[in-house]
Amino acid sequence: MHDRADLLVCGDHVLPMTDGLPVLADAAVAVRGRDIVAVGPRADLERAHPGADRISGGIVLPGLVNTHGHAAMTVYRGLMDDVPLHEWLVKYVWPAEKRFTSPENVALGTELAVAEMFASGTTTFADMYFFENEVGRVCAEAGMRVLLGQAVLAFETPDAPSADASIETGAALAAKYGGHPLVSVSLALHAVYTVPPEKLRKGAAMAAKWDVPIQIHVSESRREVADCVAAHGVTPPRLLADTGVLRKGTICAHGVHLTEEDRALIRDAGAGVSLNPESNLKLGSGVPDIAALLASGMRLGLGTDGAASNNDLDLWDAVRLAALLPKGRDEDPTAVPAREAVRLATRGGAELLSMGDRIGTLEAGKRADLCVVDTSSPHMTPLFDPYAHLAYGTRGSDVVHTVVDGRVVYRDRRHATIDAAAVAARVRALAPRIAESAGLRGPARR
Amino acid sequence: MHDRADLLVCGDHVLPMTDGLPVLADAAVAVRGRDIVAVGPRADLERAHPGADRISGGIVLPGLVNTHGHAAMTVYRGLMDDVPLHEWLVKYVWPAEKRFTSPENVALGTELAVAEMFASGTTTFADMYFFENEVGRVCAEAGMRVLLGQAVLAFETPDAPSADASIETGAALAAKYGGHPLVSVSLALHAVYTVPPEKLRKGAAMAAKWDVPIQIHVSESRREVADCVAAHGVTPPRLLADTGVLRKGTICAHGVHLTEEDRALIRDAGAGVSLNPESNLKLGSGVPDIAALLASGMRLGLGTDGAASNNDLDLWDAVRLAALLPKGRDEDPTAVPAREAVRLATRGGAELLSMGDRIGTLEAGKRADLCVVDTSSPHMTPLFDPYAHLAYGTRGSDVVHTVVDGRVVYRDRRHATIDAAAVAARVRALAPRIAESAGLRGPARR
Numbered sequence: 001m002h003d004r005a006d007l008l009v010c011g012d013h014v015l016p017m018t019d020g021l022p023v024l025a026d027a028a029v030a031v032r033g034r035d036i037v038a039v040g041p042r043a044d045l046e047r048a049h050p051g052a053d054r055i056s057g058g059i060v061l062p063g064l065v066n067t068h069g070h071a072a073m074t075v076y077r078g079l080m081d082d083v084p085l086h087e088w089l090v091k092y093v094w095p096a097e098k099r100f101t102s103p104e105n106v107a108l109g110t111e112l113a114v115a116e117m118f119a120s121g122t123t124t125f126a127d128m129y130f131f132e133n134e135v136g137r138v139c140a141e142a143g144m145r146v147l148l149g150q151a152v153l154a155f156e157t158p159d160a161p162s163a164d165a166s167i168e169t170g171a172a173l174a175a176k177y178g179g180h181p182l183v184s185v186s187l188a189l190h191a192v193y194t195v196p197p198e199k200l201r202k203g204a205a206m207a208a209k210w211d212v213p214i215q216i217h218v219s220e221s222r223r224e225v226a227d228c229v230a231a232h233g234v235t236p237p238r239l240l241a242d243t244g245v246l247r248k249g250t251i252c253a254h255g256v257h258l259t260e261e262d263r264a265l266i267r268d269a270g271a272g273v274s275l276n277p278e279s280n281l282k283l284g285s286g287v288p289d290i291a292a293l294l295a296s297g298m299r300l301g302l303g304t305d306g307a308a309s310n311n312d313l314d315l316w317d318a319v320r321l322a323a324l325l326p327k328g329r330d331e332d333p334t335a336v337p338a339r340e341a342v343r344l345a346t347r348g349g350a351e352l353l354s355m356g357d358r359i360g361t362l363e364a365g366k367r368a369d370l371c372v373v374d375t376s377s378p379h380m381t382p383l384f385d386p387y388a389h390l391a392y393g394t395r396g397s398d399v400v401h402t403v404v405d406g407r408v409v410y411r412d413r414r415h416a417t418i419d420a421a422a423v424a425a426r427v428r429a430l431a432p433r434i435a436e437s438a439g440l441r442g443p444a445r446r
Numbered sequence: 447m448h449d450r451a452d453l454l455v456c457g458d459h460v461l462p463m464t465d466g467l468p469v470l471a472d473a474a475v476a477v478r479g480r481d482i483v484a485v486g487p488r489a490d491l492e493r494a495h496p497g498a499d500r501i502s503g504g505i506v507l508p509g510l511v512n513t514h515g516h517a518a519m520t521v522y523r524g525l526m527d528d529v530p531l532h533e534w535l536v537k538y539v540w541p542a543e544k545r546f547t548s549p550e551n552v553a554l555g556t557e558l559a560v561a562e563m564f565a566s567g568t569t570t571f572a573d574m575y576f577f578e579n580e581v582g583r584v585c586a587e588a589g590m591r592v593l594l595g596q597a598v599l600a601f602e603t604p605d606a607p608s609a610d611a612s613i614e615t616g617a618a619l620a621a622k623y624g625g626h627p628l629v630s631v632s633l634a635l636h637a638v639y640t641v642p643p644e645k646l647r648k649g650a651a652m653a654a655k656w657d658v659p660i661q662i663h664v665s666e667s668r669r670e671v672a673d674c675v676a677a678h679g680v681t682p683p684r685l686l687a688d689t690g691v692l693r694k695g696t697i698c699a700h701g702v703h704l705t706e707e708d709r710a711l712i713r714d715a716g717a718g719v720s721l722n723p724e725s726n727l728k729l730g731s732g733v734p735d736i737a738a739l740l741a742s743g744m745r746l747g748l749g750t751d752g753a754a755s756n757n758d759l760d761l762w763d764a765v766r767l768a769a770l771l772p773k774g775r776d777e778d779p780t781a782v783p784a785r786e787a788v789r790l791a792t793r794g795g796a797e798l799l800s801m802g803d804r805i806g807t808l809e810a811g812k813r814a815d816l817c818v819v820d821t822s823s824p825h826m827t828p829l830f831d832p833y834a835h836l837a838y839g840t841r842g843s844d845v846v847h848t849v850v851d852g853r854v855v856y857r858d859r860r861h862a863t864i865d866a867a868a869v870a871a872r873v874r875a876l877a878p879r880i881a882e883s884a885g886l887r888g889p890a891r892r
Contacts, residue, residue, distance in 0.1 A: 287774045
């Protein structure tokens, strides 16, 4: 039969994240090739597809979508913490990047990142970095869905002498990956403080021409906003609107310091914000007003940011903070309920990355991107509401299976497409040289 | 030889948490009976103790000390979330407790809590609940160090008709457990809004007479402070000082809304605060000013609070929030460095519970309470600074071994003293009745 499934993913609870956010008890997702062909009662689907491969667990939900980060920066994870941002960049990150951000190390760091993300249920990530061609290659091989973002800055970077050269690289990526099943392309204009208005305009025109989304850091810190107002007389979102960068599908990373007018601008443009609360806290950027962002009605997703400022790529931490921080910030225990936080990490993220037509919900006709969470351990017992456990109790290590584009990339907590131990060993071998170059003393071994 | 060790705990990095917070590379902790007999280079200790049992891993540190919670409330984990505090208590928690908080269910919920805490590296916890005799029995059997806290409230509770009766129960506990190697006793006066001043005075006098610490919820919410000022003309800490409750060793849980004068009162009394940031966020109580509390010089530890308001007992979440929240709250990336957050969870907690003479650091002569964290997985790779990984990357599931009072209670991620699967199954069997009693519909199975 032509609709015979290859794979059944069964759960005590299946959360398809469709409208109304239903919970299906004793249900299953039937997968054929890359696609979901049915979601329904487990017994019915088992009867209909007797020969299918089968994986199962406590909660089945769409794979997590990590909407902002710099995957290859895993090699700089915890390089230096608890120092002011400027000192951190100038004394540690930039010197290390100058020396170590090569095509080989971007591939290596991305492999480590993909291993970490699969193991915590992430099936798609948006990247903003250098040598993005390597990132695309690694993701295509490992079976990860990715939105590449060639970073554009006004000065020399590890992979380009100028902003114009970076935009050229973006053009080549867009041409190369058009129609690829896993790899999509965006243009990553770094920020208003690193890309001058004329290059913002040029980048916006190019993104429109290639029909790809733009990623950009927006209003991350109070200082960024003040400097933009001082230099240009307007807030970063207004400057982006004026230069054409704020358009349908633009992904504004952070949005910690937005005015009500900024939020309306972003929403009305059909753009959205990638919330990275853990990075915002760690770098001292502030506490994003997630309740106000939600109330604005704009597109919203969650991100981890890079491992140098988080220090991990476990999106469950972002889910938890998205549910917890607004409650504490506004002293309101009803702010951002658990299911809303889970929606942000899945369907919300897919829509933010303009992938809502393909992923983000479990429905027949969409690509089969999903993860399965174990609920048998003490910290998940008892279970009254699966959304509550996902928002307030789940850690990356509770993920037992991860499926991307119909392929089981992580099964029974083992990687099927990456030799994670070998990748980790290669990163550990590189680490002492990075530590030495950054002038660090002390332990640099695992 | 009389100083022959039974057990060697070896680490790539050993953090003894002694003054200066040193990092010992390739080191070990030698244990004989209940005690640490040496901390030093791994090779030396292996040579000196060739016959000792051996466990090892990436980072060895003192066991975590969870300074506030209600362990048996694990059976109500996630019973209802995202509702206002009063509705949560009146409609869900109190009706459930009235019907289900029996000696049997307190023992069951505590067993589940102990299994969860061992599996995340916690070796001591302070409890505040009912039927504390059961809590003591479970901990003694499982090998957990505990500070019992018989809860005193002015009205009928699941285990007592009155405050006076609860104080009597506390007296019996203090007599029973005097000199016990694992079980210590405190008196848990619930809060200024549930215990009237005359009972606070009586409780304080009794605690002084038995020479045990007092636990009490203090300035958890803005409303608690406002009500106290309206009723008594003073803040909760001042009322506690006036009634004798604020004395050496008193453990003030929460302290979210403290004035500078409040902080000075607590510090000068030789008391301290148990920080429970995750619970404070979830219940909408607010964001504690951890930097100001640290600056005051008072005793400070971390806690999870009960599983009904967290929703897990993983103290690593509290470590991370203690490091992250002050940075975001004050927009200062240097606030509460990683090592300070780790210190709070170990040595700080031990000192807060008046156990600093026995536990909290790894030194010869102290009890052998410690945990071992694996650092081989992708999210812990590479490693530049073990403190950074503990504060920003470690989850409970990274703990591989836990030792309490010289006994390996958790080894290679398996419980040695508790049948965790059987306990979880018993809690799952109870859950549908709890859900039904609370008027909940929907999934209550795992």
